[in-house]
Structures are given as structure tokens and as C-alpha cells.
Amino acid sequence: MLTILGRANSVNVMKVLWCLDELGWPYERHDAGMQYGVVNTPEYRAKNPNGRVPTLVDGDFVLWESNSILRYLCLKAGGDAGGLYPAAPAARASVDRWLDWQLSIVSPAERNLFWGMVRTPEDKRDYTLIDTAVRDMATNWAIIEDRLGDGRAFLEGEHLTIADIVLGCYARRWFGAEVQRPGMPELPAMRAWYGRLEARPGFRTFVAPKLF
Ligand SMILES: N[C@@H](CCC(=O)N[C@@H](CS)C(=O)NCC(=O)O)C(=O)O
Known part of the structure; x- marks a missing residue:
């Protein structure tokens, strides 16, 4: 087990x-x-x-x-894990790139937005830090918006991979009512992708619940 x-x-x-x-x-x-x-x-x-x-x-x-x-x-x-982790070198590296990007770029940029809005009482929030995080994440999400702009269903094509799982968890935090701030951009392709993630039972059970 x-x-x-x-x-x-x-x-x-x-x-x-x-x-x-x-x-x-x-x-x-x-x-x-x-x-x-x-x-x-x-x-x-x-x-x-x-x-x-x-x-x-x-x-x-x-x-x-x-x-x-x-x-x-x-x-x-084993294999491609039912499509979650493609086996061919280029396809696998392409998935891995998003995991590394989350760790190196997204997570540090997003931290002050999540911690500021969700884990800090309103009277103690530093909105300068929070809104810097909003701007930095808008830049990062523009990369995802561009990636999905060709009509693909998921980040690496027509099948959900662990790249969608990793970045979908951060997209949940971005789209959540808990963190909304003025100046957040419209991201139509990313929202449509997010809708596809919301349809997954694993997302609904473990990622969708209220942030705390
Ligand atoms: N890069 C690590 C980060 C792990 C991490 O920082 N986890 C946070 C929660 S998201 C944590 O352990 N925080 C301290 C705690 O929960 O006591 C990973 O992806 O596993």
C-alpha cells in the first residue's frame, strides 16, 4: 500500500x-x-x-x-501511464519542462498572492507584494494562454498529462474567488482548459475545495 x-x-x-x-x-x-x-x-x-x-x-x-x-x-x-507521462523522449521532456517551470518560475512568483490573500488576515496584508505577484503571474499565465491558443485540449495535446495536473493546481488558486484582485487578465483559452480540468473527478475531490 x-x-x-x-x-x-x-x-x-x-x-x-x-x-x-x-x-x-x-x-x-x-x-x-x-x-x-x-x-x-x-x-x-x-x-x-x-x-x-x-x-x-x-x-x-x-x-x-x-x-x-x-x-x-x-x-x-509503466508505459506512458495511461497517457499521463508520454514515453517518447521529446514528448516526455516536453511534459517535464512544465513541471520544472512550475518549481522554478511559477511557485516563487505565485507565493505572495496565495499567502497574502488566503493565509494572511485582511488587516495584515501587504497589497504591494500581492499585486506584484498578480503581475508576475499574469506574465506566466500568458505563456499558458499562448500554449493553449492553438486549440489543443491539454498542455501537451489531446490527453491529460501530469503537466496539466501540476499547473492545474496553481490555476485553481489563480481562478479562485479567494484571491481575486483588480487587473487580473482575461485568459479565455486557459479558462476553457481549466473547465476541462474541473470535469476530472480527481480535480473535483482534491483541488476544487475552498482554499484555506
Ligand atoms: N518543492 C517541494 C515543496 C514542498 C513544500 O514546500 N510543501 C509545503 C506545502 S505546499 C510545506 O511543506 N509547508 C510546510 C508545512 O506544511 O508544514 C515539493 O514540491 O514537494
Whole structure:
């Protein structure tokens, strides 16, 4: 049995739960992180020295970094993981590029928007930081808008891949009522793609619920 350690309201845990849902695999999840603690215990740190979530435990194998966990699950599924992770080198690298982009560009740019609007009381918010994040993310989402502008259904073509799962979790935060700010651009192709993600049961169960 696979075990996921991590609170369900973490964007990085959401990715993994949605991917497991797409694969249709059973697993256990145990709360850890933020209000649940656990991550600073010696037992947890022995598994994940960063004290972050998620951590995957698969028998004797322990893995941290959510995007690496997604890749591992798909490799374990074999082949192209039902289309989630294409096997041909160029197609796979193309998916991987979006995962790396999320980690290197999107996540740092988006952090102050999410933390400012969702995890900070209104009277303590720094709207300069929040609106800088809005502008930076508008630049990033313009790349996605352009990518989807040729009418493709998903980021890598006609099939959902783990690139859509990873960026779909951040799109949920962007489109959510919780973070709306003046000056957010219309992104019609991205909204249509987002509508296709909302139709996935794994998205509805693990990603759509109210942010907190
Ligand atoms: N790059 C890591 C980031 C992990 C991370 O920062 N997780 C956050 C939650 S999204 C965390 O553990 N925060 C501290 C906590 O929950 O206690 C990954 O993708 O797994």
C-alpha cells in the first residue's frame, strides 16, 4: 500500500492525490504539516529532511518532492501511464519542462498572492507584494494562454498529462474567488482548459475545495 504523508490543503499534496486518482490506485494518507505538526518529529525528518510535505512511502522506498513523486508514480504504472507521462523522449521532456517551470518560475512568483490573500488576515496584508505577484503571474499565465491558443485540449495535446495536473493546481488558486484582485487578465483559452480540468473527478475531490 502506498502512503502519502501530508495535509490535503497543500498544493503539492493535491497534485499527488489527483494523480493517484487518475491512476485509480489505492493509498493511505496521513495528515502532516502546518496545523497537524508531525514534520518536525525525528521520525518524519528521517523520511524527509526538509520537514515539508508531501512524502511518499512505498514499502522501503521513501520519496520527497511532489513532482518527483508524480514521475515515480507514472514510471511505476509503466508505459506512458495511461497517457499521463508520454514515453517518447521529446514528448516526455516536453511534459517535464512544465513541471520544472512550475518549481522554478511559477511557485516563487505565485507565493505572495496565495499567502497574502488566503493565509494572511485582511488587516495584515501587504497589497504591494500581492499585486506584484498578480503581475508576475499574469506574465506566466500568458505563456499558458499562448500554449493553449492553438486549440489543443491539454498542455501537451489531446490527453491529460501530469503537466496539466501540476499547473492545474496553481490555476485553481489563480481562478479562485479567494484571491481575486483588480487587473487580473482575461485568459479565455486557459479558462476553457481549466473547465476541462474541473470535469476530472480527481480535480473535483482534491483541488476544487475552498482554499484555506
Ligand atoms: N518543492 C517541494 C515543496 C514542498 C513544500 O514546500 N510543501 C509545503 C506545502 S505546499 C510545506 O511543506 N509547508 C510546510 C508545512 O506544511 O508544514 C515539493 O514540491 O514537494
